[in-house]
Amino acid sequence: MLTQAILAELRTAVGDRGLIQEPNQLQTYECDGLTNFRALPGAVVLPRTTAEVQKVVRVCAKHKIAFVARGAGTGLSGGALPQEGCVVISLARMNRILAVDVDNARITVEPGVTNSQVTERVKAAGFFYAPDPSSQSVCTIGGNLAENAGGAHCLKYGFTVTHVLGCEVVLPSGEVTWFGSEHGVVDSPGYDLAGVFIGSEGTLGIATRAVLRIVRRPESVQTLLAAFNETSAAAQSVSDIIAAGMLPSAMEMMDRISISACEASVHAGYPDCEALLLVELDGPTAEVSAQMVQVRAICERNGAWEQRLAQTEKERALVWKGRKAAFAAMGRVSPNYIVQDGVIPRTKLPQILAQMKTRSDETGLRVANVFHAGDGNLHPMVLYNGAIEGEEARALEFSYEILRMCVDAGGSITGEHGVGREKQCEMSYMYAEPDLATMLRVRQAFDPHNVANPEKLFPTPRLCGERRHGAYKPHPLEVSGIAEIF
């Protein structure tokens, strides 16, 4: 593992204050937002510059030591989970906004800048940064790139990858290069390496700088909250809105359990109902107003018994606050829960909800649902009590079963949280061997020695061999006592 000599090299790279090796301090880095997987890194480095990142990666490359890049650690799939004894490279100190180019609607940032800070910085000029994961006030741009973060508004505005025009990357070899354009010019000649790198979950290198596209704030934003007695009626409204040729900036759905959890937690003032639909339209005022009339008529036709239009910025903020707090709020209604991230073709929503209900009744495990309904991205939360022997294993298996239902319906195992450690074994349910082998060729081209965030994303025989669609088995690290799962 990390010998004293290697630690000394790392210290040379980042200085005394940039190296953490005290076990109690290392514990901060033992997991990300997916807290039931934990492993202690051998060291954490906190570089301040690209050159320091490069030095650290060179040390790792030379000694073939695994490294895991980390932003704010809010990821929900274990992407920033350390490999036991590895080097964690925290980009938290690289948090400067380097340049704002309003003329061209570009901003250049370091990876440790938070998502919200980008919007904050360009707000006065009339712009915003479109990707808005629920953790946006803390999650970092570096992590957003690694996971190709989405959010509620990607239905209209697209994901992180749509908004990154270029990024500086330290490759697993320690070379520094640019993918896309340093200046933010579109269509740089060559392969779309930024397109492959973004969403590669730290397995192809570390972004140390990014040129982002910023978007002009729309003239008008209107948010409608509609209450339904049936989830299927809310789902039908979503389909009808799309069929009418409208493209709302967001369409979100919450079920009864989620609504009550959010109410208990942030008092958003949601109506008491089976399903809540949130539709946000933005654009030119005349267009938004005309479309909102149509949306309201559609909801009405599908039996919405209450419709509230958030008129002021404050009302809108409150509506969204409830939605964005949904995951954290689950603590109010259940001691433990597992968040999943399946995607289905929008039209399969009623079918999948029925399947989930059946399995929920059979297993006795409750499922709360929050969806990005517009793009078919589900966030089912399987609720359980960790204190009950065996319940967590059953909950985990149920959550994987939901993902497989999504794949069977023609969807995906992850819409925005990433595969990470959590879903790597499900990758072989979604993709055939040649598909995965082809992706591995990309990995081989970038990282032939497999040092960048190894043992993530792809199914490995060691981790998945015995657990292929079977019952949950403890992680080997857990068995060996190195990591704990709870």
Next chain:
Amino acid sequence: MQEFIDILGEDVNRISVAGALLSLTPHTTEEVSAILKVCTKHRIPVLPSGGSTKSSWGARTLTREQLHRPQLDGSTVILQLGKLEGVTEHSWQDLTATVRAGTRWAEMQKVLANHGQRVAVDPIQPERAHVGGILATNDTGTLRMRYGSLRDLIIGITVVLADGTIARSGGKVVKNVAGYDLPKLFTGSFGTLGIITEATFRLHPLPQQTATFTVRSAEVAPLADLMTTILKSSLSLEQMQLRNEPLGYALDLQFASLPDVLADVEIRLRTLAGAHSIASADDDVFRARERLFTTNSFYTTVLKITALPNKLAALVAGIAHLNSLPNQTAFCVADPVGIVTVALDITDPDVNPNVRVVFPADTAPAGNPAKLAEIVDDLRSRLVASGGSVTVLRAGHLPHTVDPWGVPPAAIEVMRAIKNEFDPQHILNAGKFVGGI
């Protein structure tokens, strides 16, 4: 040869020989796979071909020697992909569609229009060009500003690698981050990594109604200002382009919205345009980029310039200046996202015949290769500091010493590594891409 017959049968419509070129027409992804396995085994070079509308893109002019010698030694396979056709699935309620790569773009759009939808991309020559070729060359038009580029709209892909591996990546849902995004890697890869046989797209509804206008001015600056103003305004802009004309400049604007809203848009636009001439225009005006290819001859040089949006007006003015010089014509269309397509002709009967680019036909007009090379070099050197690039889409009289791709990008070594993983023997479209990939 026998091995190919074993795959495709003895059918002259599917196997034909012309000189050193062996033309093969597979009907399925599996046949493409079987053909590539044979090609890999015997190291036979493969040139994928669709509607042949962009075969000159990224290719150099032939040298005099190449013209007089058989161009390719031994056999080269031309993979004709036009029989891999048809929209295989249109899930209109989910706004997605899966289409085979040999489908002509306009054919696909016709099927999707049955449900009032489309892939919101406007490539050149959609009646001839195939989905696969458009993806491979990343050909997009001015709808891009509003709807994004092909990479933003492709959500799944089926490809056949050089060794015959059939791989699928992405899927049929708009939101999906499972694994590496190979649809993006293959978009714009010029057939050098594998053969695209099927693609799934995210769709958009066709606009309810559009209104198109052209604003003209003798100077470029007022139109550049108007572009900025319109981007800042909240008009429902669908697409926009700036171009030079024989006399002056034109800014074409298309708005798409509900009929009531459009009436208001026109009033606001006329206010913004002030004293400038503004006229209603045909939607067809947005085929101006296509016309740079189709109305000019095979000998016209066509370039794709990329630059920051705030450099566009100066570039268009520069092209207009070239057009004002004797014996030269230069026309361009600028897409506000930062792409300028330029068609350039320099006729010069007095140029020393020894430095002329040679064409097979004797009727070729005399060009001025040295001057063209000078223009390309000049553009490249001006753009390098701000990250712009010049790619040669059609060489015309441009001498073969000019690299169609310019200086290789910073990450060329990563690109080479990917090429080596996907096509280790370099049988697919060898030498057609950046840095000689």
